[in-house]
Amino acid sequence: MSLTGDRRAAQPADEPTGGPRxxxxxxxxxxxxxxxxxxxxxxxxxxxxxxxxxxxNGSPTVAAELAARVRAAAEALNYEPSLxxxxxxxxxxxxxxxxxxxxxxxxxxxxxxxxxHAAAGQGYRLLVAESNENVAEEAILAVEARRRSxxxxxxxxxxxxAELRAISDRLAPLVLLNRDLPGSSVPSLSVDYAAGIxxxxxxxxxxxxxxxxxxxxxxxxxxxxxxxxxxxxxCAAEPVCVLTELACGATFDDGHAAxxxxxxxxxxxxxxxxxxVAFGALSGLHELGIGVPxxxxxxxxxxxxxxxxxxxxxxxxxxxxxxxGRQAWDRLWALLGGGPAGHDVxxxxxxxxxxxxxxxxxxxxxxxxxx
Amino acid sequence: MSLTGDRRAAQPADEPTGGPRxxxxxxxxxxxxxxxxxxxxxxxxxxxxxxxxxxxNGSPTVAAELAARVRAAAEALNYEPSLxxxxxxxxxxxxxxxxxxxxxxxxxxxxxxxxxHAAAGQGYRLLVAESNENVAEEAILAVEARRRSxxxxxxxxxxxxAELRAISDRLAPLVLLNRDLPGSSVPSLSVDYAAGIxxxxxxxxxxxxxxxxxxxxxxxxxxxxxxxxxxxxxCAAEPVCVLTELACGATFDDGHAAxxxxxxxxxxxxxxxxxxVAFGALSGLHELGIGVPxxxxxxxxxxxxxxxxxxxxxxxxxxxxxxxGRQAWDRLWALLGGGPAGHDVxxxxxxxxxxxxxxxxxxxxxxxxxx
DNA sequence: ATGAAAGCGCTAACAA
DNA sequence: TTGTTAGCGCTTTCAT
Numbered sequence: 202m203s204l205t206g207d208r209r210a211a212q213p214a215d216e217p218t219g220g221p222r223x224x225x226x227x228x229x230x231x232x233x234x235x236x237x238x239x240x241x242x243x244x245x246x247x248x249x250x251x252x253x254x255x256x257x258n259g260s261p262t263v264a265a266e267l268a269a270r271v272r273a274a275a276e277a278l279n280y281e282p283s284l285x286x287x288x289x290x291x292x293x294x295x296x297x298x299x300x301x302x303x304x305x306x307x308x309x310x311x312x313x314x315x316x317x318h319a320a321a322g323q324g325y326r327l328l329v330a331e332s333n334e335n336v337a338e339e340a341i342l343a344v345e346a347r348r349r350s351x352x353x354x355x356x357x358x359x360x361x362x363a364e365l366r367a368i369s370d371r372l373a374p375l376v377l378l379n380r381d382l383p384g385s386s387v388p389s390l391s392v393d394y395a396a397g398i399x400x401x402x403x404x405x406x407x408x409x410x411x412x413x414x415x416x417x418x419x420x421x422x423x424x425x426x427x428x429x430x431x432x433x434x435x436c437a438a439e440p441v442c443v444l445t446e447l448a449c450g451a452t453f454d455d456g457h458a459a460x461x462x463x464x465x466x467x468x469x470x471x472x473x474x475x476x477x478v479a480f481g482a483l484s485g486l487h488e489l490g491i492g493v494p495x496x497x498x499x500x501x502x503x504x505x506x507x508x509x510x511x512x513x514x515x516x517x518x519x520x521x522x523x524x525x526g527r528q529a530w531d532r533l534w535a536l537l538g539g540g541p542a543g544h545d546v547x548x549x550x551x552x553x554x555x556x557x558x559x560x561x562x563x564x565x566x567x568x569x570x571x572x
Numbered sequence: 573m574s575l576t577g578d579r580r581a582a583q584p585a586d587e588p589t590g591g592p593r594x595x596x597x598x599x600x601x602x603x604x605x606x607x608x609x610x611x612x613x614x615x616x617x618x619x620x621x622x623x624x625x626x627x628x629n630g631s632p633t634v635a636a637e638l639a640a641r642v643r644a645a646a647e648a649l650n651y652e653p654s655l656x657x658x659x660x661x662x663x664x665x666x667x668x669x670x671x672x673x674x675x676x677x678x679x680x681x682x683x684x685x686x687x688x689h690a691a692a693g694q695g696y697r698l699l700v701a702e703s704n705e706n707v708a709e710e711a712i713l714a715v716e717a718r719r720r721s722x723x724x725x726x727x728x729x730x731x732x733x734a735e736l737r738a739i740s741d742r743l744a745p746l747v748l749l750n751r752d753l754p755g756s757s758v759p760s761l762s763v764d765y766a767a768g769i770x771x772x773x774x775x776x777x778x779x780x781x782x783x784x785x786x787x788x789x790x791x792x793x794x795x796x797x798x799x800x801x802x803x804x805x806x807c808a809a810e811p812v813c814v815l816t817e818l819a820c821g822a823t824f825d826d827g828h829a830a831x832x833x834x835x836x837x838x839x840x841x842x843x844x845x846x847x848x849v850a851f852g853a854l855s856g857l858h859e860l861g862i863g864v865p866x867x868x869x870x871x872x873x874x875x876x877x878x879x880x881x882x883x884x885x886x887x888x889x890x891x892x893x894x895x896x897g898r899q900a901w902d903r904l905w906a907l908l909g910g911g912p913a914g915h916d917v918x919x920x921x922x923x924x925x926x927x928x929x930x931x932x933x934x935x936x937x938x939x940x941x942x943x
Numbered sequence: 944a945t946g947a948a949a950g951c952g953c954t955a956a957c958a959a
Numbered sequence: 960t961t962g963t964t965a966g967c968g969c970t971t972t973c974a975t
Contacts, residue, residue, distance in 0.1 A: 210695035212664035213909030227672050238968055249946045254970060262944060268842065281742070285665060286720050286968030288656045289951050295581030296699070296720065304685045314675045317702055324581035326720060328667070329700050331688055349667065349697060371652070455880055480881065487883075507878050509826055512858075538584030609952055622960045633960060657952030660967050670949060 237278035246274035257282055266523035297533055298328040298346035300339065301356045307505050308522055312356055314377060315526020322452060323534060325351075328548060332359070339368050340364055352533045354526075357423070374536035376529045379424070381545070388542040390525055394424055394502075395431035396527030397550030401472055401500050402435040404516070404552055409561035410470040410498060411442055416449040416459055416482060419427040425474055428502065443468070449478055456481025460489055469497065469561045475510045476501035476517055481512055483557065494559030504553055513556035520550045577927045608649035617645035628653055651934055652771050668904055669699040669717035671710065672727045679893055683727055683749065686897020696722075703730070711735055714894070718743050723904045725749060725897075728794070745907035750795070752916070759903040760912040765795055765873075766802035768889035768921030772843055772871050773806040775887070775923055780932035781841040781869060782812050787820040787830055787853060789845030796845055799873065803843060820849055827852025831860055840868065840932045847872035847879045847888055854882055854928065861921060865930030875924055884927035891921045 206411040207437075211539040223241045223436035239257075243250040248267060255263050256271040263271075288294045291374050299316055317327045330346050336359045343360075352374040358365060362382070369375060369387055381389035405413060418425030429446070436442040445466040456478035463471055464480060473479035479501030486493055493499050493513060501508060504519030525548065532542040590697045612629075614621040619638060626634050627642040634642075655679070659665045661856030670687055672680035688698045701717050703710040707730045714731075718724040723745040729736060733753070738748060752760035766861055776784060786803050789796030800817070807813040816837040827849035834842055834853060844850035850872030857864055864870050864884060872879060896919065903913040 210664070213905060213911075239970095240968075250969080251946060251948095251971075252944090255945090258970085264944060267945085279742070281715075281719055283660075283968050285656060286951090287970080289654075289660050289953090290968080292951070293581070294656060302683070304688065310675070310681055313700070314702070317675065317700060321701070325618045325699055326717065329684070329698055330687060330692070331685070344652075346697065348652055388931070395763065416971045483881075484881065512855075512883060534584060610954095620964060621953080622955080622964095623960090626961090629954085635960065638961085654952050657967090658954080660951090660969090661953045661955085663967070805949075 212262075222329075228291075237275075237280035239280075239282065242271065242274050242278055242280045245278060246271045279494045285440035286298060294349070294351050295324060296326045296328055296350040297352040297530075298350045299354045299356065300330050300332055300343050300358070302332050302334045302339075302359060303330075304331045308503070308520075309356055311522030312526040312529070313355075315523035316354060316530050317526070319527045319530035320533075323530075328363065334359065336360060340368055343372055344368060347375075352376075352537055354529045354533060355380070360440040375535055376536070376542070378503065378525055378529060387535070389545045390528055390532070391545075391547055392424075392520045392525070393547040393549050394427040395434075396547075397502060397520070397552070398428050398431035398472070399435055400550065401502070401516075401518055402439075403433065404554060405470045405472070405498065405500065405558065406439065406442075408470075408498065408558060412445070412468040412470070413442065414445040414463055414466040414471045416447055416456060416463075416471060416473040416478050418451050418478070420448065421449070428474060448537055449474060451475060451478060453477050453481035453484070456483075457485040460485025460491075463497070464489065464491065469565055470558070471497065471499045473499065473501050476505045476515060477504045479515055479517070479557070480507070480511050483513075483515070487512075493557055496562055498558040498561075500558055502550075508553075509555065511550075511557070516555045516558040518550035518551050519553050521548050524548065596827055608646075608651035610651075610653065613642065613645050613649055613651045616649060617642045665720070665722050666695060667697045667699055667721040668723040668725065668726065668901075669701065669721045670725045671701050671703055671714050671717055671729070673703050673705045673710075673730060675700075675702045679874070679891075680727055682893030683725075683897040683900070686894035687725060688897070690898045690901035691834060691904075694901075695884060705730065707731060707761070711739055714743055715739060718746075723747075723908055725900045726751070745904055747903045747907070747913070749896055749900060759907070760916045761899055761903070762916075762918055763795075763891045763896070764918040764920050765798040766805075768891070768919075768923070769799050769802035769843070769921040770806055771921065772873070772887075772889055773803065773810075775925060776841045776843070776869065776871065777810065777813075777931065779841075779869065779929060782810075782932075783814040783816070783837075783839040783841070785816040785818060785834055785837040785839035785842045787818055787827060787834075787844040787849050789820065789849070790821050791819075793822070793845075799845060820845060821922060822846060822849060824848050824852035824855070827854075828856040831856025831862075834868070835860065835862070840936055842868065842870045843931070844870065844872050847874045847876045849885060850886055850928070851878070851882050854884075854886070858883075869927055869929040869932075869934055873921075879924075880926065882928070887926045887929040888924055889921035890924050894918050895919065905913050 239250045239253050243253045253271050256268050264508045268471050297320055299313060320327055328346055329375050330342050332342055339358060339360050343355060353372050354376045354380040358380050369382060369385055375387050377387055377389040379391045417429055436444040445468055447459055447462050449459050456473060459482055471482055473482055479499050482499055483493060491497055501517035505518045508515040535542045588939045610621045610624050614624045619642060624642050627639050668691055670684060691698055699717055699721050701713050703713055710729060710731050714726060724743050725747045728748040740753060740756055745785055746758050748758055748760040750762045801914050807815040816839055818833050820830050820831055827844060830853055842853060844853055850870050853862060853870055862868055872888035875888045879886040879888050908912045
């Protein structure tokens with residue numbers, strides 16, 4: 202993709218280079234029809250353009266008779282006000298942008314839905330762009346997307362802090378998701394992964410587990426770092442708790458491949474980086490004849506839609522993905538109104554205890570103490 | 573959502589009603605800075621606006637010295653050309669819109685990705701709107717989205733044909749997905765569900781199955797109707813083939829609930845409306861102690877990402893979701909260039925034989941013949 | 944209640 | 960090579 206080079210849109214091939222003066226054209230084989238403008242409507246109705254504008258915008262100060270005439274003319278000419286011209290005059294596009302690293306991630310899909318839906322409620326539309334995890338393009342993309350719209354939501358941006366800070370006011374009004382900019386006034390909404398991990402660990406401990414293995418996500422992932430750090434902190438805080446860490450990944454296959462290593466770790470419970478990994482582990486363990494939760498407990502993270510359908514259904518921590526999008530809109534809307542954006546929030550994941558976690562198998566409970 | 577009533581964007585609350593003349597404002601607590609325009613840059617660089625424009629657009633006809641001065645001025649003023657003004661002057665927004673019935677459907681998520689990615693390659697951005705399966709709003713949404721952009725992709729629109737036909741030229745350039753408009757010149761890309769069903773049935777028959785039960789999707793769903801019709805046609809064409817149809821639905825739970833009815837049907841193979849239903853059926857059958865594919869074969873449709881991870885992995889028909897988006901862009905791009913859009917295509921699903929289908933259990937093969 | 948006119952910020956023909 | 964000028968289509972003062 203050539204985002205870095207020429208930033209302008211390419212010109213469709215055989216577009217006659219006549220510029221706008223040749224009139225908007227009806228494609229698709231239609232006879233060329235010169236696209237009604239406010240001027241034409243005004244002319245047809247025998248009024249001024251101002252009056253047409255007023256009618257189109259529902260101003261009450263227009264005489265009923267005139268208004269009717271205008272509406273008739275508009276109808277006859279198939280008139281549709283140009284939103285671009287309107288945006289220019291109004292200084293407002295009624296569009297906001299969302300940048301996500303990866304559209305195939307359920308997290309971002311839900312943010313997209315929540316945001317799009319909430320924005321639609323106020324008549325705003327959504328421009329979506331994907332950075333494809335490409336850090337270099339992300340900033341460029343953000344600036345460009347912002348310029349096409351009235352505000353921006355940046356989801357889990359990978360841009361280095363210094364750079365983000367540098368462009369943050371060109372991006373305003375801006376809302377950050379799963380990222381913050383300490384010291385700035387940019388609203389930030391994020392998920393308290395540490396709290397989610399804490400809840401999982403507490404749950405596991407209450408079942409008697411003392412030896413935990415963590416199936417680590419990609420090293421580059423911020424959320425992995427957070428989860429991993431929380432796990433270490435939680436285990437260190439406990440009197441007896443052994444934590445083994447396994448480099449794993451973020452996919453089903455990564456989790457699947459880890460099955461044997463899990464067994465070797467001697468742990469009684471596995472905490473996976475995310476649900477996909479947990480899912481893979483479940484599958485791999487199953488193939489090795491290990492019963493879950495009979496022999497081993499497995500917990501995921503994220504509560505992806507399929508987590509309730511695995512066998513056994515997965516214990517995991519759910520995060521309010523849609524809500525993240527919805528509240529991002531609330532913040533943006535406030536900013537657009539020139540007001541303050543409401544407090545930042547740290548969403549607390551909710552522990553969903555399903556069937557993949559259970560008590561430590563008899564005879565293994567004291568393993569740690571005996572070492 | 574108030575799309576039907578007042579179609580304009582709401583005004584953010586305490587926005588001073590001064591219009592654009594009060595200047596673009598830096599939100600987020602920044603000191604008000606009057607936003608650089610091409611005029612200011614021209615002034616600062618001591619050249620005309622035309623020259624600034626040329627420099628910004630990389631015209632080679634500007635003296636190096638001048639160009640440098642302009643760039644310096646632009647830099648100093650933090651100048652960023654207004655894309656709205658540019659769009660107005662150019663008569664082109666470099667944005668296209670996509671309307672989908674439901675953003676949570678994996679099908680549309682992939683179309684979105686494919687389209688967004690392809691369009692980005694040409695410097696186009698994507699505006700996304702969701703109709704929420706709301707037929708009444710769909711048309712309005714489409715017209716509005718189209719007005720904000722240069723072209724439109726309508727995915728699986730639910731609008732009645734007459735209405736679609738009526739607005740189709742206000743929507744042009746337009747590309748239809750999973751829908752066609754016979755007699756019009758609107759490009760259409762769709763999936764040949766019938767062929768997918770035929771492939772599944774052929775596969776099942778080759779395994780010896782003669783009694784099939786169909787887990788039907790929502791009655792309102794076009795794709796269900798197509799799949800169901802194809803199933804009937806295929807079975808009717810076979811010498812011995814018994815088809816039972818069960819009203820089911822589109823979700824995991826629907827499939828799950830159908831397990832007993834499946835058994836009662838006496839069929840040896842089940843064809844589910846989609847993968848989720850098949851997935852649910854798998855789960856329900858498992859709970860009843862039925863082995864798949866030992867006792868019963870199960871086939872899905874769609875090849876959703878999780879289909880390979882069910883137990884057993886699901887035999888299904890895959891459809892090129894991303895490709896649909898990509899090719900939609902190709903068509904749109906051609907239309908934008910004023911050219912013809914390439915031929916319509918009917919994507920052929922690909923049969924993916926995994927482990928959920930197998931030979932008819934011994935002793936049941938002749939069941940049909942014996943009736 | 945209506946119209947005339949001056950923008951909004953940019954591009955492109957045309958002239959110099 | 961550069962500047963002048965006239966748009967693009969709409970909104971909104973300010974008069975009337």
